[in-house]
Amino acid sequence: MRFNRFFYLVKEGLRGVFSHGFRSFASVMIIIACLLIMGSFSLVSLNVDSAIRDLEEESEILAFVDETLTQEEARSLETYVRNTPNVRDTVFVTREEAMESYKGQYEDDSIFEDIDASVFRNRYVIYLNDITLTEMTKEDLKAIPGIADVVAYERIAEGFVTVRNVVSAVTVVLIVILLVVSLAIMANTIKLATFTRREEIAVMKMVGAGNGFIRLPFVVEGLVLGLLGGGIAFLLEWGIYDVLCQKVMEFPLAGNLFTPVAFSAIMGPMLAIYLGVGFAVGAFGGALAIRNYLKV
Amino acid sequence: MVILKDVKMTYPGTRKEVLRDIDLTIEDGEFVFLVGPSGSGKTTIIKLLTGEIRATGGQLSVNGFDLRRIRRRNLPRLRRTLGVIFQDFRLIADKTVYENVAFAMRVVGATNREIRKRVPYVLELVGLTGCEDRLPRELSGGEQQRVAVARALVNSPHMIIADEPTGNLDPAKSLEIMMLLRKINELGTTVLVVTHEKELVNALSKRVVALSDGCLISDGMDGYYGYEIQ
Ligand SMILES: Nc1ncnc2c1ncn2[C@@H]1O[C@H](COP(=O)(O)OP(=O)(O)OP(=O)(O)O)[C@@H](O)[C@H]1O
Ligand SMILES: [Mg+2]
Numbered sequence: 001m002r003f004n005r006f007f008y009l010v011k012e013g014l015r016g017v018f019s020h021g022f023r024s025f026a027s028v029m030i031i032i033a034c035l036l037i038m039g040s041f042s043l044v045s046l047n048v049d050s051a052i053r054d055l056e057e058e059s060e061i062l063a064f065v066d067e068t069l070t071q072e073e074a075r076s077l078e079t080y081v082r083n084t085p086n087v088r089d090t091v092f093v094t095r096e097e098a099m100e101s102y103k104g105q106y107e108d109d110s111i112f113e114d115i116d117a118s119v120f121r122n123r124y125v126i127y128l129n130d131i132t133l134t135e136m137t138k139e140d141l142k143a144i145p146g147i148a149d150v151v152a153y154e155r156i157a158e159g160f161v162t163v164r165n166v167v168s169a170v171t172v173v174l175i176v177i178l179l180v181v182s183l184a185i186m187a188n189t190i191k192l193a194t195f196t197r198r199e200e201i202a203v204m205k206m207v208g209a210g211n212g213f214i215r216l217p218f219v220v221e222g223l224v225l226g227l228l229g230g231g232i233a234f235l236l237e238w239g240i241y242d243v244l245c246q247k248v249m250e251f252p253l254a255g256n257l258f259t260p261v262a263f264s265a266i267m268g269p270m271l272a273i274y275l276g277v278g279f280a281v282g283a284f285g286g287a288l289a290i291r292n293y294l295k296v
Numbered sequence: 297m298v299i300l301k302d303v304k305m306t307y308p309g310t311r312k313e314v315l316r317d318i319d320l321t322i323e324d325g326e327f328v329f330l331v332g333p334s335g336s337g338k339t340t341i342i343k344l345l346t347g348e349i350r351a352t353g354g355q356l357s358v359n360g361f362d363l364r365r366i367r368r369r370n371l372p373r374l375r376r377t378l379g380v381i382f383q384d385f386r387l388i389a390d391k392t393v394y395e396n397v398a399f400a401m402r403v404v405g406a407t408n409r410e411i412r413k414r415v416p417y418v419l420e421l422v423g424l425t426g427c428e429d430r431l432p433r434e435l436s437g438g439e440q441q442r443v444a445v446a447r448a449l450v451n452s453p454h455m456i457i458a459d460e461p462t463g464n465l466d467p468a469k470s471l472e473i474m475m476l477l478r479k480i481n482e483l484g485t486t487v488l489v490v491t492h493e494k495e496l497v498n499a500l501s502k503r504v505v506a507l508s509d510g511c512l513i514s515d516g517m518d519g520y521y522g523y524e525i526q
Contacts, residue, residue: 004407005405203399
């Protein structure tokens with residue numbers, strides 16, 4: 001019994017979508033536009049984030065051991081270094097090893113041929129959990145007796161972190177604004193539909209329709225428009241993103257600096273979010289639009 | 297059953313009391329005409345009965361619902377005990393005759409099977425068999441009003457309330473609709489009809505309640521228009 005009433009109302013909702021063809025089309029386009037902007041910013045944000053994570057994995061800081069310490073004494077500092085907060089991993093490198101790797105980088109250059117290992121210092125190569133805390137960790141490491149100096153490429157890290165913060169902030173602000181915009185437009189589309197059908201709504205009430213019965217077709221109408229917008233926006237975003245990634249990677253050296261997140265890796269969540277936003281905006285917009293009619 | 301005691305009404309935002317101390321009881325199964333000059337408050341009484349507006353004073357009960365205290369979410373339940381008919385028919389323009397009537401049953405959650413059984417019966421009762429697939433605009437005024445009567449009837453309400461149901465019809469069609477309402481009354485439904493049409497009122501010999509300027513000025517079983525139009 002409930003069932004065939006439900007189908008009737010869904011059918012009524014679909015009738016609403018098609019009988020206001022242009023208006024429906026316009027609101028789907030707006031939802032697509034909003035989702036594309038939101039999605040694009042989120043994707044940029046995601047990529048900056050992933051670049052930072054790569055950086056975190058690769059970036060190291062060096063803690064040089066006091067030259068007066070013997071190799072064994074220097075090695076014994078490892079537990080202190082390892083137990084410093086924010087240190088993910090550390091490797092002890094002797095001055096000889098440091099020299100070898102240094103020479104390795106300049107193989108062709110004969111100037112360094114007979115360089116002496118004593119020029120180099122014993123050191124710890126340290127990997128961090130969170131590069132935004134580099135400065136603090138540096139201080140902590142310096143405080144260990146026997147550590148003479150700590151060097152970090154914090155400028156790069158800071159630059160990236162600033163970019164990330166700006167992008168995240170802009171993304172959040174945009175998402176909020178665009179959600180409100182698309183909700184308002186959806187509500188308005190359906191409000192026009194309720195206006196053209198206000199007599200029908202009055203009749204429904206007069207024969208004893210409850211609010212749910214009156215609301216459902218409009219909510220269905222919103223849902224269909226929202227899901228349609230979400231689905232189309234997802235496909236478009238997919239295409240645009242893949243093309244953009246290709247273009248970016250065509251720049252010289254781009255591949256060395258940066259690996260974009262593959263769309264296939266985030267496809268599932270992206271689709272869920274797009275459809276979810278479409279669903280929510282549509283249903284909520286529909287309910288919002290009909291609100292005023294339910295008072296009498 | 298309808299009971300009004302000392303009912304007063306002033307529309308929000310206005311000062312004029314458009315109904316003053318109305319006392320009126322309508323028993324189950326009665327046929328009552330509500331008459332009075334334009335602006336005397338007839339439609340206001342109808343709107344009070346259907347819960348569209350709220351009285352500002354007195355007591356008001358319709359089919360067991362206390363309308364001074366009813367919660368908004370219970371209004372649909374009250375309205376399902378009523379069948380309302382308007383002067384302007386209020387059919388849904390893009391639904392067929394059949395759908396316009398079936399629609400009222402869907403609202404109350406009837407099954408398709410119940411709908412298929414009941415709608416043809418009601419359409420036959422109002423004399424519209426064969427018009428099921430037509431749209432309202434393809435019908436005459438009298439036929440449209442009969443669709444509205446069928447819609448009001450389809451859920452077997454306790455009471456039919458009609459606000460000038462013949463206001464847009466010629467005298468012959470008006471009489472037809474009135475006879476139809478009388479037939480419905482004879483089948484057991486309470487009927488309250490607002491009308492201006494003196495001849496029709498006199499022709500039916502039923503109870504007549506007359507309003508003037510917000511006051512109830514006569515209530516008689518003599519079957520005649522309770523006052524003279526100036
Ligand atoms: N929504 C409203 N707001 C304020 N005043 C109203 C409203 N509706 C009706 N009135 C006033 O209430 C009074 C009674 O109106 P009502 O519609 O009940 O008259 P009526 O007897 O139905 O008249 P008619 O025969 O012309 O339909 C009138 O003075 C009218 O101006
Ligand atoms: Mg009136």
